Amino acid sequence: MKKCQITFQLNGITCEVLVNPNQTLVRMLRDDLGLTGTKYGCGEGDCGSCTVLLDGEPVNSCLMLAAQVDGHQITTIEGLADGDKLHPLQTSFIEKGAIQCGFCTPGMILSAKNLLEKQPNPSELEVRTAISGNLCRCTGYQKIVEAILATASPDCQCSSGDVKNCHEED
Incomplete structure (x- = not known):
């Protein structure tokens, strides 16, 4: 061929x-x-x-x-990572315990990244809809949804659309 x-x-x-x-x-x-x-x-x-x-x-x-x-x-x-610095979604997944076996994690994070770029402050329903094409057999989705919402929270710089600077230490 x-x-x-x-x-x-x-x-x-x-x-x-x-x-x-x-x-x-x-x-x-x-x-x-x-x-x-x-x-x-x-x-x-x-x-x-x-x-x-x-x-x-x-x-x-x-x-x-x-x-x-x-x-x-x-x-x-x-x-997504910038050298050794993880993307805010990756950090949030770790902090919120949204990873168990990790098989679904890359797809979940990329789907969430797409959502947050379009809708920096999504509702829980919007998050669940955005990840509906990604199956997880370990976590029951709640911690995944929490991790995505935490990245998009008003306290996070991500809510302004700047997902690159979220979770930076001062």
């Missing part, structure tokens, strides 16, 4: 990759690029563990062909 070359932005870096025409995005990320934060779960787009952001919007990378990202921007969980 003849491979095709694609060029795209991955976590802010331009990437050129040779992919098989039938290769999924999740397989390219994990197998070719070593980004194992994106999980392969159901392979059918039901669980959300493979969620990444395509041009800022959550997509199931198990349902997308890698060739479809040519010319686009992809953000994975690895792209």
Whole structure:
């Protein structure tokens, strides 16, 4: 099978990759690029563990062909931290105990990031709706919802839309 070359932005870096025409995005990320934060779960787009952001919007990378990202921007969980400094959502998930096995966490956080960029101060219903495409079999969702709401709280700088500076120590 003849491979095709694609060029795209991955976590802010331009990437050129040779992919098989039938290769999924999740397989390219994990197998070719070593980004194992994106999980392969159901392979059918039901669980959300493979969620990444395509041009800022959550997509199931198990349902997308890698060739479809040519010319686009992809953000994975690895792209959220700033060096050793975790993204505010990552910090909040840890602080609120919203992680157990962690398999769903990358997809949950990326779905939440998309929500908070569009709606910096969401309601609980908006949070639950935003993560409805991500399944968790451990936490019962309450701590996940609390972590997202805590990141968006008025006490947090994130409520002004500046999610990058939330939870910074003074």
